Amino acid sequence: MDGSGLMMDPTPRILADRRWFAWMNRRQSSSTMHPLEDEDLLQEILLRLPPQPSSLPRASLVCTRWHRILSDPKFPHRFRKHHQKPPLLGFFLVVPLGNRTFTPILDRPDRIPATRFALPQGHDLPQDQWHFMGCRHGLTVLINAWQRQIVMWNPLTGQLRRVTFPQSIRYKHEIFCHATVLCADPEDGHVHGDCFLSPFKLVMVSVRDRETCACVYDSTSGVWGNILSIVTMSTNIFIRHNILVENAIYFHGGEILAFDLEKQSLGVIDMPSDVDLRDFGTSQLLRMEDGGLGLVVLSFLTIQLWQRKSDCGVVRWVLLQKTIELEDHLVPRRMGHDCIIVMVLIAGYDEEKILIVLSTTGGNFMLQVGSMKTRNICEGNLISDETFYPYTNFYTTV
Structure with a gap:
């Protein structure tokens, strides 16, 4: 109430x-x-x-x-978005114009068997005709100049995707061809890994009589763009690993070829004037920690670091104060009572982790440029003639 x-x-x-x-x-x-x-x-x-x-x-x-x-x-x-950076699973070891093998780098139980990284066999995939070009964003690229095809392959899933050469590029013996891939997923915060189904760009470069041509394939439209050309002094621009820095792909051999994906421009960058880079295995372009373009130069057992910097509107190479003395990181191989001085060549590079692979008379090593930490990849008695292509990806199969 x-x-x-x-x-x-x-x-x-x-x-x-x-x-x-x-x-x-x-x-x-x-x-x-x-x-x-x-x-x-x-x-x-x-x-x-x-x-x-x-x-x-x-x-x-x-x-x-x-x-x-x-x-x-x-x-x-x-899972990928949380971790951001995929682990390094191992290296594809490629002999010039020869076979490729995979060397896992992780210890058990994380070690994925090398057999998982074998290219699927088929009548149209003969091993001796497909040449390994490199890896990026969990994808590998192979090229068959005779069939005029480029194959993108996800080793963890076995998925393959083929793209035919642009019509204007006709393969002949005197033409050198190269291709590289990058994920072009527009999602904000996209983390690379399992990018096979994502939009991608495929860059193809060819050289004939010192005329270098470049062209981009866009998976969204399914067509090749306009072909750009420039005169270069060398036909060896594909010898070393190409790298992606911001919106440009850089190819490095006797000189540096720069292909700006955003501006759709092709150019040549001069090397530092007092550096001789004609010897294979003594230099490598790299992505600096601040995102700029850098250059590693190996002189016997010393590594110098160069970086492209802008000074009053003029971009030039600057020699950094930091040098790496390899004697402090690589132990000379001993034979009996004699100490054998280690010979060193640059055999590979990982643009994401900023590490280089060094082939020595005592084995093959990874060197983290920032921390200068080294790790053995495999033992050996001779300088390797193989090129090491790092493969990073997330393994999410359950």
């Missing part, structure tokens, strides 16, 4: 009390719930597993619930 003497209906009060008790029960039950029983929290925990190849397959064996979460098609995307 209220102040006016009218009898009040108790039903609303009873319903309100019941809702309050139900809310309290849910709150108490959720507060006492084990963290792994909370679906959202469990997903956040699984996202933070290490990016090494064994992490997700092993976690998926814990129980059917974990397997269901890890098998969700959206989970690999979130």
Whole structure:
């Protein structure tokens, strides 16, 4: 009864009390719930597993619930986005105009067998006709000049995609061809890895009689763009690893060829005037930590670092103060009582991790340019004639 003497209906009060008790029960039950029983929290925990190849397959064996979460098609995307940088799985070792093999770099249980990185066999994929061009964004590129085809291959999934040469490029013996790929996914914050189904750009460069031509294939339109050409002094612009710095691809051999993807321009960059880069294996372009274009120059057991910098509107090479003395990082190989001085050549480069591969008479090593830490890749007694192409990607199969 209220102040006016009218009898009040108790039903609303009873319903309100019941809702309050139900809310309290849910709150108490959720507060006492084990963290792994909370679906959202469990997903956040699984996202933070290490990016090494064994992490997700092993976690998926814990129980059917974990397997269901890890098998969700959206989970690999979130996993890559959380970790940002894929791990280095190993190196493709390529002999000039010869075979290619894969050398895993991770220890067990993260070591993926080399057999997983064998190019699928087929009547139209003869091993001796497909030449390995390099890796980027989880994709590898091979070229068959006789068939006038470029193949993009995801080694972890076995997926292949073919692109035919532009009609204006006709292969002949005197033409040198090269191709490289980069992911062109427009998604904000896109993390590379499993980019096979993403939009991509394929850059093809050819040289004939010192006339260098370049052309870009856009997977979105499915057509090749206009061919650009420039006169170069050397036909050896494909000897070393090409690199991607901001919006440009740089090819390096006897000179540097710069192909700006945004401006659609082709140019040649002069080398430092007091550096002789005619010897194979003594220099390598690299992406500096600040994102600029750099150059590693090897002189016996000393590495010099150069960088392109702008000074009053003029861009030029600047020799950095930092030098790397390889005697401090590579132990000379001993034979009996005699110490054999290590001979060194640059055999590979990873543009993402900014590391170079050094081939020596004592084995092959990775050198992190920033930290100057070294790691052995494989033992050896001779300088290797193989080129090392690093392969990085996320392994998210469960």
